Amino acid sequence: MSKMKVPAPPSGAVPWEKPFALSILADMLCIRRMEERAAELYGQQKIRGFLHLYIGEEAVATGALRALTPDDNVVATYREHGHALLRGIKMNAIMAEMFGKQDGCSRGRGGSMHLFDRASRFFGGQGIVGGGLPLAVGLALADKLSSRRALSACFFGEGAVAEGAFHEAMNLAALWQLPVLFCCENNLYAMGTALARSESQTDLCTKAAAYGVSTVSVDGMDVVAVHETVLRAAGQVRELSRPIFVEFRTFRFRAHSMFDPELYRDKEEIEAWKTRGPIHTYSARLKEQGSLSEDEFLALDAAAQAEVETAVVFAEASAWEPVEDLLRDVHTTQGEA
Amino acid sequence: MGRRISYREALREALRDALQSDPRVFLMGEDVGCYGGTYAVSKGLLEEFGPERIRDTPLSELGFVGAGIGAALGGMRPIVEIMTVNFSLLALDPIVNSAAMLHHMSGGQFSVPLVIRMATGAGRQVAAQHSNSFEGWYAHVPGLRVLSPATVEDARGMLKAALADPDPVLIFEHAQLYNSEGELPVDETLPVDIASARVHRGGTDVSLITHGGSLPKALQAAGQLAEQGISAEVIDLRVLRPLDDATIMASVRKCRRAVLVDEGWRSGSLAAEVMARISEQAFFDLDAPLARVCSEEVPIPYARHMEEAALPQVSKIVAAVQAVMGASV
Numbered sequence: 001m002s003k004m005k006v007p008a009p010p011s012g013a014v015p016w017e018k019p020f021a022l023s024i025l026a027d028m029l030c031i032r033r034m035e036e037r038a039a040e041l042y043g044q045q046k047i048r049g050f051l052h053l054y055i056g057e058e059a060v061a062t063g064a065l066r067a068l069t070p071d072d073n074v075v076a077t078y079r080e081h082g083h084a085l086l087r088g089i090k091m092n093a094i095m096a097e098m099f100g101k102q103d104g105c106s107r108g109r110g111g112s113m114h115l116f117d118r119a120s121r122f123f124g125g126q127g128i129v130g131g132g133l134p135l136a137v138g139l140a141l142a143d144k145l146s147s148r149r150a151l152s153a154c155f156f157g158e159g160a161v162a163e164g165a166f167h168e169a170m171n172l173a174a175l176w177q178l179p180v181l182f183c184c185e186n187n188l189y190a191m192g193t194a195l196a197r198s199e200s201q202t203d204l205c206t207k208a209a210a211y212g213v214s215t216v217s218v219d220g221m222d223v224v225a226v227h228e229t230v231l232r233a234a235g236q237v238r239e240l241s242r243p244i245f246v247e248f249r250t251f252r253f254r255a256h257s258m259f260d261p262e263l264y265r266d267k268e269e270i271e272a273w274k275t276r277g278p279i280h281t282y283s284a285r286l287k288e289q290g291s292l293s294e295d296e297f298l299a300l301d302a303a304a305q306a307e308v309e310t311a312v313v314f315a316e317a318s319a320w321e322p323v324e325d326l327l328r329d330v331h332t333t334q335g336e337a
Numbered sequence: 338m339g340r341r342i343s344y345r346e347a348l349r350e351a352l353r354d355a356l357q358s359d360p361r362v363f364l365m366g367e368d369v370g371c372y373g374g375t376y377a378v379s380k381g382l383l384e385e386f387g388p389e390r391i392r393d394t395p396l397s398e399l400g401f402v403g404a405g406i407g408a409a410l411g412g413m414r415p416i417v418e419i420m421t422v423n424f425s426l427l428a429l430d431p432i433v434n435s436a437a438m439l440h441h442m443s444g445g446q447f448s449v450p451l452v453i454r455m456a457t458g459a460g461r462q463v464a465a466q467h468s469n470s471f472e473g474w475y476a477h478v479p480g481l482r483v484l485s486p487a488t489v490e491d492a493r494g495m496l497k498a499a500l501a502d503p504d505p506v507l508i509f510e511h512a513q514l515y516n517s518e519g520e521l522p523v524d525e526t527l528p529v530d531i532a533s534a535r536v537h538r539g540g541t542d543v544s545l546i547t548h549g550g551s552l553p554k555a556l557q558a559a560g561q562l563a564e565q566g567i568s569a570e571v572i573d574l575r576v577l578r579p580l581d582d583a584t585i586m587a588s589v590r591k592c593r594r595a596v597l598v599d600e601g602w603r604s605g606s607l608a609a610e611v612m613a614r615i616s617e618q619a620f621f622d623l624d625a626p627l628a629r630v631c632s633e634e635v636p637i638p639y640a641r642h643m644e645e646a647a648l649p650q651v652s653k654i655v656a657a658v659q660a661v662m663g664a665s666v
Contacts, residue, residue, distance in 0.1 A: 110442045124442075128430060138403060138405060141411070142412055145408075146411075171395060331440070332503035332504050
């Protein structure tokens with residue numbers, strides 16, 4: 001396997017006030033520590049089934065979700081722990097969900113892949129690649145028909161662009177001029193299939209542009225670039241009621257899922273991308289400009305780890321749903337919807 | 338009885354009512370607007386309600402059914418029309434993986450109040466890829482409600498009830514019924530239920546259990562059997578999921594014999610499910626083995642005589658009943 005050319009690590013000044021800059025770092029640390037712990041808990045068989053880690057990609061969800069408002073809709077994939085957390089689901093409820101406990105955000109019925117939250121308009125946690133795209137189009141259609149100014153942000157991996165759902169969603173969103181922010185997390189591998197092995201056209205923006213959708217591509221390891229880009233894109237989506245496609249060039253440092261032996265890529269490539277890691281490169285930039293001390297970093301990291309440990313205790317203590325309730329929530333109880 | 342009306346007109350009046358009474362309702366599908374609807378069900382509605390609410394879509398079943406689900410999640414009450422049941426296979430993913438499952442896998446947080454209408458069934462010589470009856474497949478899926486209106490009363494009334502349901506409802510309109518006519522009840526505003534089967538014709542010797550486009554055939558067979566001194570009770574299932582076991586079993590216990598008539602293929606069919614339930618719940622009330630008249634196990638052929646041979650027909654129903662009566666112990 002040929003070694004990828006990896007661009008230089010993100011660098012340059014961080015143009016943010018210190019409190020905001022540190023809160024961004026805190027968010028990325030929370031995702032990272034939560035998922036590292038989840039991987040351990042998987043080894044201990046506390047978490048079962050599929051577990052897809054976002055480690056390495058934290059800058060994308062962190063930078064992008066900060067550009068949204070509470071009225072916006074968010075649709076994500078099965079690699080959505082970070083998006084769910086930053087959208088507002090309590091870490092306790094996420095951890096309990098991964099444990100399969102009834103205090104989980106989906107009552108233990110969804111697990112790692114199906115985190116949902118009505119209050120924060122977080123529509124999953126979609127397990128079918130590409131499946132969330134038409135849903136986001138429909139959510140945006142509902143907003144447009146109801147004259148609301150919200151947008152629908154849809155996260156999906158580059159693997160989804162091979163699905164018909166991607167193409168149908170692009171066409172509908174552009175044809176009907178719907179406020180959809182298409183967020184393509186291009187981590188270069190669809191499970192084990194490299195982009196060039198699955199797509200005749202590897203320039204993803206070209207695909208979206210073919211439908212008349214405006215596009216922008218950004219370094220997904222650079223949380224500053226991600227946030228500034230999405231802030232502008234989201235503004236345009238809202239202002240013009242039109243879809244925009246954003247490609248985030250990123251990389252996952254861990255395997256696709258806990259079942260993946262990673263036979264399809266070599267360690268050198270992973271190590272090369274780790275030099276671009278979103279957390280340490282961002283921290284270094286903050287330190288360089290005097291916005292972050294080592295003590296402050298350690299305090300943020302300790303806070304993240306403490307939150308994780310609290311969540312683990314909460315998940316452990318949470319009850320299992322009684323098996324007598326097996327058939328609940330197949331249909332809506334009348335009056336509930 | 339009340340006003341005489343066609344099945345097509347009844348469906349159109351139901352759509353008009355829904356659009357007039359709830360601003361959240363809109364109709365979306367291929368050629369529902371400018372073309373006037375493939376089966377002319379939505380003819381005239383574009384002029385009345387405009388292109389936002391009578392929304393023509395591209396040939397994009399996966400996309401617009403998924404968008405219907407999203408719009409339902411976003412607070413609308415979409416009615417999505419799919420041209421025929423065969424094309425709905427392109428939208429199986431959003432229907433099954435999303436519409437049917439979202440409520441459960443979100444721990445009860447999200448509901449999908451979506452209505453999907455589609456034409457089903459054979460009998461018009463449109464050959465293998467436009468003639469199937471897959472409603473039994475959909476009836477396999479928890480989280481969906483599956484309706485099969487066979488009468489003008491149900492064509493007129495079921496949509497309103499479906500839209501009031503907070504969960505996804507699929508309505509299958511048999512293509513052979515669009516031109517059929519019937520009389521509405523005097524009080525047309527009476528809501529119809531979408532939970533129960535109905536005894537369409539009373540009888541005492543055999544339960545003929547059917548739905549949709551096979552109901553007229555079963556009724557015709559019952560007429561012929563009456564001339565032979567056999568009293569057939571005809572049950573219109575109306576709702577294919579959830580099945581109304583109580584009405585089915587009450588009829589079977591009374592008649593002690595049952596024949597299923599269903600246009601789906603025989604293997605793994607809706608008929609098979611109903612027969613299994615009768616075996617589970619009323620086995621000791623039976624005087625004869627259960628029987629069924631289904632479509633033959635072949636893609637639906639084009640040539641008229643071959644298509645007729647592949648489908649349930651009145652003569653086959655009569656023969657099946659006669660066999661059951663002869664087999665009685």
